[in-house]
Amino acid sequence: xxxxxxxxxxxxxxxAVILFITAQGSAVIRIIPxxxxxxxxxxxxxxxxxxxxxxxxxxxxMQSLFKKQKDAGLAGLYIKVFGNVVGRAILxxxxxxxxxxxxxxxxxxxxxxxxxxxxxxTPTFFYITMLTAVFYxxxxxxxxxxxxxxxxxxxxxxxxxxxxxxxxxxxxxxNLFPVIQFDIIPxxxxxxxxxxxxxxxxxxFFLGDKINDKxxxxxxxxxxxxxxxxxxxxxxxxxxxxxxxxxxxxIPLPYxxxxxxxxxxETIERIESVALAFWVFIDFTVISFFFYLAVxxxxxxxxxxxxxxxxxxxxxxxxxxxxxxxxxxxxxEQFSDYIGLPINIFLCFIMxxxxxxxxxxxxxx
Numbered sequence: 001x002x003x004x005x006x007x008x009x010x011x012x013x014x015x016a017v018i019l020f021i022t023a024q025g026s027a028v029i030r031i032i033p034x035x036x037x038x039x040x041x042x043x044x045x046x047x048x049x050x051x052x053x054x055x056x057x058x059x060x061x062m063q064s065l066f067k068k069q070k071d072a073g074l075a076g077l078y079i080k081v082f083g084n085v086v087g088r089a090i091l092x093x094x095x096x097x098x099x100x101x102x103x104x105x106x107x108x109x110x111x112x113x114x115x116x117x118x119x120x121x122t123p124t125f126f127y128i129t130m131l132t133a134v135f136y137x138x139x140x141x142x143x144x145x146x147x148x149x150x151x152x153x154x155x156x157x158x159x160x161x162x163x164x165x166x167x168x169x170x171x172x173x174x175n176l177f178p179v180i181q182f183d184i185i186p187x188x189x190x191x192x193x194x195x196x197x198x199x200x201x202x203x204x205f206f207l208g209d210k211i212n213d214k215x216x217x218x219x220x221x222x223x224x225x226x227x228x229x230x231x232x233x234x235x236x237x238x239x240x241x242x243x244x245x246x247x248x249x250x251i252p253l254p255y256x257x258x259x260x261x262x263x264x265x266e267t268i269e270r271i272e273s274v275a276l277a278f279w280v281f282i283d284f285t286v287i288s289f290f291f292y293l294a295v296x297x298x299x300x301x302x303x304x305x306x307x308x309x310x311x312x313x314x315x316x317x318x319x320x321x322x323x324x325x326x327x328x329x330x331x332x333e334q335f336s337d338y339i340g341l342p343i344n345i346f347l348c349f350i351m352x353x354x355x356x357x358x359x360x361x362x363x364x365x
Contacts, residue, residue: 015150020200031197042178046179048229051195058202062221073206081365093347094293098294102321109280113126115252115253134284137288142207155278164237
């Protein structure tokens with residue numbers, strides 16, 4: 001199997017793609033049901049179908065970037081293509097943004113637990129708990145992290161699929177249909193929200209020097225596109241289909257509200273605690289993911305061979321930054337909608353396109 005080709009200090013492309021799929025899950029579950037409901041209404045469950053083509057294009061872009069540079073990472077390509085000064089300036093911007101996203105995800109993690117499970121707990125407790133786990137994960141290396149995520153990914157999907165099937169009896173077709181031709185234009189507006197998250201696919205290749213067999217980017221990338229499309233449809237059918245778009249767009253955690261409607265054999269309830277536990281896992285994955293990316297960029301910015309001593313300062317920065325990112329959940333959501341998603345699209349889609357174009361002109365890639 002492909003994953004067996006990885007050396008002791010590298011991961012396979014398959015593991016990298018699984019890491020991406022898991023990392024994007026937190027934002028998709030949090031943002032997409034509410035955004036699709038507000039933008040489209042009952043036809044919002046079709047939103048993933050309208051973002052498939054751009055994501056497929058991104059897969060082919062990444063395959064082209066590493067066709068000749070199989071041992072390189074995205075950071076090294078930026079310096080090689082744009083030159084030392086411009087390339088390092090671009091990487092510095094990526095580094096700042098990754099740290100902002102890290103603080104944002106830590107804050108969302110704490111806000112979710114405060115609103116759903118432990119409302120009387122101080123946020124500092126959640127910050128310290130999560131960052132301590134992330135600290136040891138990052139120090140343990142990307143290989144151990146990727147193997148752990150790969151193992152738990154299948155368990156997570158089983159839970160997700162089971163919760164979807166258990167929710168089907170509560171889905172009402174009137175909440176999903178009719179879908180008319182006038183829904184097409186609003187559906188195209190949902191592309192921004194999904195691409196701002198699915199674009200993380202390109203970011204995983206900042207770890208490119210730690211990824212083997214990059215000739216398989218297209219293969220596993222297209223598999224990821226299919227998986228994300230299907231699970232995205234399932235998520236939106238489960239949320240919009242159960243309560244309707246008018247309710248979903250007004251509540252902060254639509255996915256967990258839909259899960260609360262599940263009752264197995266009229267005896268087993270409160271099953272949302274299982275989903276919450278796995279959401280904590282994907283929060284841990286995405287926060288660790290961006291820490292790995294930040295450490296990788298620091299390595300190239302300062303031409304270092306060892307960067308573990310930067311982990312503690314980055315953890316401290318994320319801890320402090322999480323306090324000042326927003327005063328409440330509304331400000332966090334506004335930051336995500338009006339600043340976070342557009343910058344993600346720029347860095348995850350537009351910059352790789354520019355990298356490929358300039359690289360082709362200079363005959364580097």
